Amino acid sequence: MTEKPRLSAVCNCCTDFQASPVSRRAFLSGGAALAAFGGMSNAGAQAPNPRRIDVHHHLSSPGFVKEISARKTGQKPLEDWTPARSIEEMDKSGVATAITSISEPSVYFGDNTAAQALARECNEYGAKLKGEFRGRFGNFAILPMPDVEGSLREIDYALGTLKAEGICMMTSYQNKYLGDPAFAPIMDELDRRAAVVFIHPARGDCCRNLVPNVIEPIIEMPEDTARTMLSLVFGGAARRCPNINFIFSHAGGTLPALIHRVEWWASVRKDLADRYPDGVTAEFKKFYYDTAWSAYPSALAPLKNLVPTTQIVFGTDFPFFSSSATAKGLADFGFSAADLAAIDRSNVVRIIPRLA
Numbered sequence: 168m169t170e171k172p173r174l175s176a177v178c179n180c181c182t183d184f185q186a187s188p189v190s191r192r193a194f195l196s197g198g199a200a201l202a203a204f205g206g207m208s209n210a211g212a213q214a215p216n217p218r219r220i221d222v223h224h225h226l227s228s229p230g231f232v233k234e235i236s237a238r239k240t241g242q243k244p245l246e247d248w249t250p251a252r253s254i255e256e257m258d259k260s261g262v263a264t265a266i267t268s269i270s271e272p273s274v275y276f277g278d279n280t281a282a283q284a285l286a287r288e289c290n291e292y293g294a295k296l297k298g299e300f301r302g303r304f305g306n307f308a309i310l311p312m313p314d315v316e317g318s319l320r321e322i323d324y325a326l327g328t329l330k331a332e333g334i335c336m337m338t339s340y341q342n343k344y345l346g347d348p349a350f351a352p353i354m355d356e357l358d359r360r361a362a363v364v365f366i367h368p369a370r371g372d373c374c375r376n377l378v379p380n381v382i383e384p385i386i387e388m389p390e391d392t393a394r395t396m397l398s399l400v401f402g403g404a405a406r407r408c409p410n411i412n413f414i415f416s417h418a419g420g421t422l423p424a425l426i427h428r429v430e431w432w433a434s435v436r437k438d439l440a441d442r443y444p445d446g447v448t449a450e451f452k453k454f455y456y457d458t459a460w461s462a463y464p465s466a467l468a469p470l471k472n473l474v475p476t477t478q479i480v481f482g483t484d485f486p487f488f489s490s491s492a493t494a495k496g497l498a499d500f501g502f503s504a505a506d507l508a509a510i511d512r513s514n515v516v517r518i519i520p521r522l523a
Contacts, residue, residue, distance in 0.1 A: 217261045219511040220522060221490060222365065223416055223459040223482025224253065224265035226306075228292035230285050231269060234276070244486040245270060250296060253485065254303060260490030262483075263512075264522060266305035267293055268335040271369045271388075274309055275340065282311035286321050294329040305522065307335035307365040310353070313343060318353050326360055332519050333363030333412075338388075338395040339371045345395045346402030358408035363518055365414045368392045392420030397429065400450045403442045412518040413454045414480060418461035422451065423469035448473070455518070457482025458510065462496025476506045480515045 227235075227248040235242055257265055274285040286309050293306030308325030310318040325331040334357060336345060343349055345366070357364055368388035375383060392415055399405040399413075415422075422429070426448060433439070433447035443450050452474050459482040461467065470479065481497075483490045497507060516523045 217263055219260070219262045219481055219490075219494070220515050221257070221262045221265040221483050221485065222414055222480050222515055223367075223457045224262075224267050224485045225270045225487075226250075226253070226267040226289075226293060226296065228269075228289045230288040230292075231274070234274075234285065235272070238272075238276070240272065242270070248486050250300065254300065256485055256490055257303065260494060262490050264303060264305060265485070266307055266332055266365075266515075266519075267296065268307040268365055268367060269309040271337055271367060273337050273369070274311055275313065279311065279314040279317055282314060283317040283321070286311040286317075287324070290321070290325050290329055290331065293331070305332040305519070307331065307333045307363075309335050312336060312353070313340035313349070315349065315352055319356055322353070322356055322360070322362075326362065332521070333365055333414075335365045335367060337367055337369040338391040339369050342372050344398035344402075346398030346400070346404045348402075351404065354404050354408050354411070358410045361410040361412075363412045363414065365416075366392070366395065367416050368420065389417060389420035392417060393422040393425060396420075396422050396451065396454070400443060400447060401433075401436070401439060403439075405450050405453070406442050406444075409453075414482075415454055415456050416482065416484075417457070417459055418466045418470045418479075419451075419454070419456045419473070423473040426451070426469075426473055452478065454478065455480050455514070458493055458497060459484035460488055462493045462500070464500060467497075467500050476502070476509055477514055479510050481511050 225245060225248065227245045232246050232248075236246055253265060253267075256262070269289050274289060275282040290306070290308040293304070293308065297304045297306060306329075308321065308329065308331040310321050312318050322334060325334065338344065345354070368384075368391045370383045370387050371391045371394070374387045374390070378386065396415060396419065405413075429451075430447055433443060454474075455478050456470055456474065457480050458467075461470070481493070483493045494511075497510060502510065
């Protein structure tokens with residue numbers, strides 16, 4: 168890899184956003200607006216921890232870039248991504264290893280065969296990246312969901328042949344959440360393999376363009392994360408598949424702030440008590456939660472009330488948000504040095520020992 172790193176303090180899309188008007192399509196898609204917000208709090212970052220592991224770090228394979236460009240999703244940060252930009256961002260912020268994943272809209276656009284081919288291309292690209300930059304990258308392999316049979320084949324190839332660190336899924340597919348019975352064969356196979364499963368939010372088909380003048384990622388992605396968590400617990404998949412280590416993006420979306428409502432509903436649905444025999448909150452305490460777009464008190468305080476620090480892992484959402492801004496937000500929140508070390512590295516090493 169000979170490309171010269173060329174990432175400035177924020178990604179090029181952020182600079183472009185600040186210097187000139189953003190197109191309506193780009194703004195509505197969320198790419199430029201989110202990237203600009205992510206770069207604003209970069210100054211005064213916490214001193215780098217050279218052992219930090221970023222579990223929420225996006226890559227863009229050539230095939231994925233071609234697809235989102237053709238569909239005009241407006242996700243310029245993903246279109247402009249390069250390995251060199253990731254490496255420079257990681258070095259600047261003390262990230263030793265980034266576990267890469269494909270962002271939404273994922274790889275399925277209505278055709279199973281095409282989704283299978285794109286998932287394979289993305290996953291082989293992620294494996295190649297690991298080989299070219301030894302120790303700097305891991306990969307959560309994407310699945311061609313909602314295609315169940317294709318996803319089962321890709322799990323076998325990604326975890327067996329490519330040795331991916333885990334699997335990446337979106338929160339929903341065609342208005343089906345991950346606890347839906349249709350996805351039970353996938354969950355059962357991942358449980359059999361004791362896989363790490365990274366859950367990235369999607370803009371659910373149910374809830375697009377609902378609020379004028381507000382881009383969907385502001386509201387709908389955190390809500391979709393909460394919905395899929397509820398579907399896994401109340402649908403029984405979380406209890407049925409105890410060997411899966413789930414990592415949920417963005418501090419669990421809105422779920423931590425709604426936990427008292429959820430506890431009330433669980434007390435009403437006594438017919439479902441076998442799905443959370445230790446109480447519904449105990450099921451959510453088993454999950455892991457990353458810090459992407461969440462390293463500020465209004466997100467961290469509800470999360471800390473829900474789970475111990477052992478369940479929080481460092482994540483950034485690069486190239487939409489910077490590692491240094493995330494690290495600064497965690498330090499400013501008041502975590503102890505021991506807690507920061509656990510969030511930065513040891514919590515994720517516990518479930519992905521090869522990263523040690």
